Amino acid sequence: MKQEGFIFVLMPFDSTFDDIYNFGIKQTANKCGFYCERVDEQIFEGSILTRIYNQIEKADIIIADLSNKNPNVFYETGYAHALNKNVILLTQKTEDIPFDLKHYPHIIYKNNIGTLSESLELKLNWFKKNKNEERADESGFIEFYNDGNKIEENGTVIFNDIEHLHPFIEDEDELAGTNHISFTLNLYNSGNKIMDTISDLGLEIENIFTDSRLNDYEERKVIQLPNNKVLIPSGYVDLVYPKSWSSLKFYIGTKSQFKKLPTEMVLKVYKENGVNSIPLKIEYRNVKIK
Structure with missing residues (x-):
């Protein structure tokens, strides 16, 4: 098989990661035609840190597993980014992603x-x-x-996906507390280049929530803004490849967590060079508004 390039892997030196490396990373890389190594597989003289930096410089692709918040992996990943390397980030859980890397796409493999x-x-x-x-x-x-x-400025979007978590409840008031309102946003890359410049997306709406939603740690917490506004962030935007789609679902809340249902919102598109704001009207589908 034609050799496609060299992949250098950054991950914690821990035996619990051996199967992840051997079967999840190296075997997959070899299948795709890449040569893949960790530093502990190599024979060399001198400092291990010097060797790691040398291999990062030589590699065509860096794969970095950020699981367990390993500070060495964080530092080495930063070095790879400084060299403008192609870096694929992995983590077992989103909680291990440091703030400075949250705007990069990750494979979350649990x-x-x-x-x-x-x-x-x-x-x-x-x-x-x-x-x-x-x-x-x-x-x-x-x-x-x-x-x-397609979403256009001052257009209308749909809040729906009412999930009856307890479908056999007949009491309307009780059922209202179990209905989840969500918003689905689909992204399409119509260009010929990979898109990785959007660091986050958010929904800015009027603060019409009860305290139970504002302090809801089971779901994504809303951010309270000035002027009686709140922001519901997506928290994660993956790479969008040319001519391909990506989808995000925003959890808005249960009906019992609203003082009233909002009728307008602003879609916030956060990029490295600024923020785009798209004002929109909200229409509800299958939601009974009292």
């Missing part, structure tokens, strides 16, 4: 080697086919859709 291998194979095959592809410095070719319709 200790499932099959999930890791499948997601990693997709990324490696894309890199293999697009070795010389530039990353976009603008997100102007990202289109937003909801309910099958």
